[in-house]
Amino acid sequence: MKISPGKIITLISGKIAKNIGMHSYKYFYTASSEVTNFPEFVIVGMVDDFQIDYYDSNIKRAEPKQDWMNKVTEARADYWERQTERGVGNQQIFKVSLDILKRRFNQTGGLFMIQFILKKDCL
DSSP states (O other): OOOOHHHHHHHHHHHHHHHTTOEEEEEEEEEEESOTTSOSEEEEEEETTEEEEEEETTTOSOEESSHHHHHHTTTOTTHHHHHHHHHHHHHHHHHHHHHHHHHHTTOOSSOEEEEEEEEEEEO
C-alpha cells in the first residue's frame, strides 16, 4: 500500500495533537418548522464527540449532559442561567432567520430546517 506524503503528515499531526492534549468542541444549532415531534430549536454542545450540554425550545433551559460538566461549573453559579439566556437569544435569532429564508424561497408551509455548526480545535 502506497501512502502519500499528505497522509503521513495528517497521521503524524493527528498523533501529535492527541499527545499534547488537542481537543475540539462543536455546537450544533438547528431551527426547524413543521417537524413532527421535534423542537423548533435545538442546541447540542459536544467536546471530543461527547455531548456536554443541550438546550431546546420545548424545555427552554440549558442542561448538562455529562456529570463532569456540573463539577467544572460549580464555581460559576450563574453558568447554566447564562447558557439558558444564550439559548433563548439564539432561538429568537434563528426563528427570525428561518422566517426570512422561508419567504425568500417562497415556502409558505411544510418542513423547513436550517443548521449551523460551530467547530473549534484547541489545546
